[in-house]
Amino acid sequence: MSDRVFITGLAIDATIGVYDWERTIKQRLVLDLEMCFDISTAASTDDLVHALDYSAVSQRIISFVEASAYQLLEALAEQVARIVMDEFSVSGLMLRMNKPGAVPEAAGVGLVITRGDYPKGERSLG
Numbered sequence: 488m489s490d491r492v493f494i495t496g497l498a499i500d501a502t503i504g505v506y507d508w509e510r511t512i513k514q515r516l517v518l519d520l521e522m523c524f525d526i527s528t529a530a531s532t533d534d535l536v537h538a539l540d541y542s543a544v545s546q547r548i549i550s551f552v553e554a555s556a557y558q559l560l561e562a563l564a565e566q567v568a569r570i571v572m573d574e575f576s577v578s579g580l581m582l583r584m585n586k587p588g589a590v591p592e593a594a595g596v597g598l599v600i601t602r603g604d605y606p607k608g609e610r611s612l613g
């Protein structure tokens with residue numbers, strides 16, 4: 488599946504972190520997603536019903552991440568990937584999760600995961 492629907496720079500404040508001081512504050516996370524989804528039916532019908540609605544995906548992720556309280560980015564990213572694939576007919580995805588305030592000397596830190604049939608080793612969003 489070569490068609491992709493993407494969301495970039497999805498900024499969400501969440502309880503995230505391993506240290507005591509991190510459990511009492513919200514910290515900014517920035518997510519980029521690239522989702523494998525066949526757009527041919529949406530293209531031929533011009534109907535959102537047949538599209539992967541990036542607004543709906545964004546809102547679902549925002550709701551989940553805002554309510555979450557994981558310690559590790561790894562744990563949160565795994566759950567976000569699972570929700571998107573289970574609830575939105577997405578056959579594969581790449582998810583980048585950036586915690587920009589975590590290391591003051593760095594522009595960003597975080598991780599990138601691929602799941603499902605997203606090609607291994609491909610990093611289309613940079």
Ligand SMILES: Nc1nc2c(c(=O)[nH]1)N=C([C@H](O)[C@@H](O)CO)CN2
Pocket residue numbers: 503504505506509558559560561586589590
């Ligand atoms: N691979 C990871 N390393 C670290 C994480 C993480 O979630 N995954 N988290 C922390 C701390 O919470 C850090 O962000 C506090 O500044 C450290 N390393």
